Amino acid sequence: MARSILVSGAGIAGPALACRLGRTGFSVTVVERAPALRRGGQAVDFRGPVHMRVLREMGLFEALAERRTHMGALQFVDARGRVVFTLPPSFAGGELEIERGDLVDVLFQKSRDSAEYVFGDSIASIAQDGGGVDVTFERERPRRFDLVVGADGLHSRVRALAFGEERRYVRHHGHSVATFRMPNLLGLERRGLVYSEPGRAVVVSSTRNVEEAVVMLVFTPSNEPLRTRFTGMGWEVPRLLPYLDGASDLYTDTISRVDVDGLSRGRVVLLGDAGYGATIGGQGTGVAVVAAYVLAGELAREADHARAFARYEATIAGYARGCQATARHMGPFFAPRSRAAIALRNAMYRALTSRPLAGVFERMTASAASDVTLPTYV
Missing domain, CATH: 3.30.70 (Alpha-Beta Plaits)
Incomplete structure (x- = not known):
């Protein structure tokens, strides 16, 4: 059974995986290119029963709820500042919204005692065989691990090394x-x-x-x-x-999405944005945490990493694609290419957020986040 795991990336997916794996006896090392945690960025959100279940089972819900933003409405205005239409808090904030930096901090604090963190370094090369993966780093000495997880974002270095160059998988x-x-x-x-x-x-x-x-x-x-x-x-x-x-x-960055033909190559597996990310609008944070929960669960209950990876992919791949589907509309939604397109957007969303259709709109924003059946892990 694989016991030593290298995770590339200390954003959200990597520390979420470390939170779960560290409690089940794995030796987890997280390597991050940045010299420290990246605490900035937009607010991120969780929505629907699947997200809530995972946050509770991972012991994260209370800590995140203490820092929730309680964000209100998102108002679209004209050049004079007059409100054209208003999106309800649930559209952007879901059931629990938190600033990205706060989420990163909570995940780090929950995992730091059970995982080794190495900042200011990155993977330079990967060479795997039947028994493990030999990894060289930009700064640290070479090391050998049982498995490597690429949780290093849309422009993943691990994906480039193990799967092939970025242009094959990232769609603008x-x-x-x-x-x-x-x-x-x-x-x-x-x-x-x-x-x-x-x-x-x-x-x-x-x-x-x-x-x-x-x-x-x-x-x-x-x-x-x-x-x-x-x-x-x-x-x-x-x-x-x-x-x-x-x-x-x-x-x-460009507004792009990642499409890979399979989430693993031998002893290397992709997690979060590296495998199925979208720059904005693809519910990437919620998907990353749910996927980390599933990957950790499969690795903990299955001695054969290949079977664990296969079950992880079978559970997550379709779910992630469904959440990604809205990402391609985010650019045209915020910045339509013509005045006519802006007028059409405004009219459509005024209708969708009107009282008779409010319930339909709420269900539209939450359905993809809940479209997965999760196994039960001990």
Whole structure:
């Protein structure tokens, strides 16, 4: 039975797996390229009975609930700041929303005593045989493990080494995204505002810390610098853009999804965004934690890693694809390419969030998150 496991990535999926595996007698090492935990990013959410069950069984629910954002509505506004339509709190926040940094901290605190964490390093090469995996690192000495888990995100190094180059698996959906933090100039209190113009949108929200706001920029590809891409927009955008220049936590990426032909190669397996991620809109956080719960459970009850990997994939693959399905619509949803498309979006969501259809809308946002039958693990 495999006992030593190397996990690449200390974001969400990796520490979630370490939380579960460390209690069942495995020797877990988590290696992370960054010099410390990455605590920034957008708020993330959990929704539906599957997510709630997993959080409770992993002993995470109470700690996360203490830090929940209690986020309110997401309002779409026009250039004069008038509300065009409002999405209910459950649309973006689900049943339990938490800032990503808080979730990372809880997972780390829950796993640090049962797992070894190595920061400021990454995997350089992987060579596997019938008995294990020889791993070299960028900085640390080479080591041998029974199994390697790639939980290192959309642009996974483990996936590139064991499965092949990124272009075979990452599909770009035609928009990009950037996020950064700034002072809460708009005085938001646990709510968000969205302003769209053709091919670009600005989302501003404030959650638990009312002194701070998180800005998300959504845009169609351009050769222009990011600041230039948003210069000339209306509403409050001119007040926000100066904070982009000095943002120390600026994150940018394409809005993409990962599709792999099988989640394992021998003794290497993919978890979370590395195997079935989407940049935004694919419920990646909830899927990652559920998948970590399943992978840990299968490894704990099955001596043969190949059979454990197969059962993990059989349980998770279809579920993850269902959650990913909405990701390709996120760019056009926030930043439609034309004024006509913006008007159509506004009319459609005004109808969906009206009182007669409110129940239907709630079910739409939660159904994919619950579309999986989980085994019972001891």
